[in-house]
């Protein structure tokens with residue numbers, strides 16, 4: 001145990017050295033018990049297999065360089081030897097190594113209650129869409145549930161069960177800092193249990209090829225201390241805020257008169273009940289737009305609304321560019337006020 | 340064995356182009372296969388160049404995502420179905436009758452059919468780029484529902500499916516032909532357990548093709564029906580099951596990877612001992628290992644689906660079986676090492692390719708075993724780690740073995756030697772290129788870069804640029820090889836019958852006849868020497 005932990009720590013050290021300052025999506029940049037145990041096992045595997053590779057290639061070099069022949073002269077054709085190689089190198093040693101890693105991996109199998117037939121009471125349902133994530137908070141009575149998109153908040157230190165579905169094609173849910181990946185298959189539900197051991201923003205990415213904008217189907221998990229999480233939750237339960245300025249008020253009218261409500265829901269805004277796009281009720285509270293692909297600021301919002309097809313070609317939001325300058329500014333002021 | 344009766348009919352006297360179009364000579368058909376593979380490896384390589392160009396910088400967006408997705412799909416398709424498989428089929432066609440002392444394949448006309456049916460398939464693949472909507476962009480797995488008409492309109496996808504079905508027919512008829520040839524046309528005295536190992540590797544490969552390819556065809560026909568005729572095999576809205584497709588596809592897909600490596604193993608088992616001046620070590624072990632790999636290959640398919648939510652019991656089963664394959668594979672690798680041990684190594688170009696293959700394939704094989712470990716796989720699945728892994732086994736394994744084989748048998752085929760100097764340069768360029776390009780991919784995967792993305796987050800930029808530069812090593816290596824093959828065909832040094840003095844230590848039939856062999860292969864069918872012991 002001790003020795004293995006030592007090796008694992010060494011592996012992780014080496015890895016993060018190579019990674020420079022630690023890339024947030026690295027499998028070794030963990031933020032939860034599940035990912036951490038996976039990273040430890042992985043580090044051990046890297047070292048073990050690294051040693052095997054070095055030894056085998058060493059034997060290759062030894063065999064190759066020890067004795068050189070020419071076109072006219074080569075060794076007698078019965079130069080013997082080698083039985084031990086094949087016995088140990090081909091059978092005994094691989095057998096032992098495979099047995100060890102298999103036992104270690106069995107210990108980790110308990111980490112993922114992945115199977116869909118197990119009874120689950122998920123806290124969150126994530127539904128994959130081409131190319132964004134619908135996020136529904138399920139716990140509690142109806143008035144405690146709400147829907148948001150592309151950004152998942154979880155409390156630190158508490159296990160969270162996530163149900164995974166798809167509305168169209170196969171996607172895969174992956175937040176490397178928290179856990180391995182699980183596919184989202186239309187017609188089926190898969191489950192994943194994650195837990196964050198520290199607060200932070202953890203980046204994720206769809207990991208199953210799902211069409212044109214697979215690259216821009218990104219995700220953010222925000223782990224917060226329980227109090228902050230509760231505050232966020234309470235805010236999400238509220239309907240959208242009434243615009244604060246006359247300009248934003250005008251923006252709301254523009255939003256309602258344009259095509260937006262056909263595809264987007266803004267709770268508390270009567271007609272806006274569309275389901276084809278992300279829920280925008282508390283859009284301004286999110287860090288990114290376009291499934292975590294572009295920063296959520298006024299410039300990018302304006303660019304997104306008018307030119308979604310050049311920012312994210314092929315995505316299911318059309319270019320809506322028949323606004324005048326002031327109209328667009330009003331619309332963006334409204335969206336930016338949806339705290 | 341009545342080889343005379345089964346021998347090819349007297350060759351008709353066409354010449355020039357017409358001769359190539361109508362030939363039923365296994366050697367010419369073998370060359371046609373090789374030429375076909377040659378063209379497609381260049382086309383597939385060009386697509387790879389475009390992919391690397393687009394990935395050079397995450398902000399360039401030179402290539403629209405929809406086009407990028409066509410590039411990755413068609414790169415894989417061309418390389419797998421139209422380069423590596425036909426290349427091995429070509430080597431098999433050329434060499435198997437020579438190695439077993441036969442005058443031709445069992446069914447020469449079927450042999451021509453197997454080759455020529457690939458031409459319409461190839462044309463459909465090329466044309467699909469120009470139909471509205473472009474070529475297939477489903478990824479070569481073509482997972483539905485993404486590949487159904489609702490999510491992927493246009494007929495590029497339909498052309499892809501039809502072409503793959505045609506290529507499947509080519510492979511299956513070719514495999515039947517090879518099996519019958521092996522079982523029926525061996526020279527007197529050549530028992531199964533005395534057959535050359537390349538022939539053994541094709542025996543196993545051919546049975547795998549016959550079992551696996553029809554499954555692919557059936558799977559694809561159902562997909563086509565879902566697309567065009569309103570059925571719902573894989574469409575959840577109609578009660579279909581996308582997971583069913585994953586199972587069916589990988590039931591073909593995993594054996595496919597062995598189909599693409601076993602003939603390479605077979606070649607290695609000829610070349611390595613030849614240049615160590617020894618007989619191959621552990622012949623029986625090699626044969627058993629081939630058969631074991633062939634059988635186990637069918638029991639592991641769901642290791643491509645560890646993240647799909649299959650039961651833990653299934654995960655454990657598929658994990659064990661996948662790891663078990665490491666054992667026969669290890670036996671092969673260590674048998675090659677033992678074949679070299681104590682020998683006097685001649686560092687000819689074919690031998691260099693084989694040594695490189697052992698190193699690279701060992702590496703790719705080990706990362707493969709790592710991927711069989713479920714908890715590790717769910718982390719790196721569908722990342723560049725996997726891309727690195729399978730390029731090590733496919734380029735570092737299959738293509739290196741193929742290049743070794745082509746350098747080795749080129750004198751037999753053309754009657755002329757390739758330039759050893761250019762050969763050494765080719766080897767080093769490609770060997771360095773493979774490591775330069777595919778090694779950092781493992782690191783990108785560990786860092787969290789998923790595959791099949793047209794652009795990426797900025798933290799992955801450095802290694803992607805590094806990798807893209809490595810493309811030039813592969814390009815120059817390929818150019819040198821092409822140059823060498825073309826120039827030496829007329830200008831190379833004339834080759835003796837036994838160009839590499841193989842038969843100083845072995846009794847290989849193909850090196851007994853002249854280089855190039857006469858139309859009827861042997862003036863006199865060689866006889867198998869008496870067994871030394873047992």
Ligand SMILES: [Cu+2]
Nearest residue numbers: 206208210214
């Ligand atoms: Cu995706």
Ligand SMILES: [Cu+2]
Nearest residue numbers: 593640642643
């Ligand atoms: Cu496989």
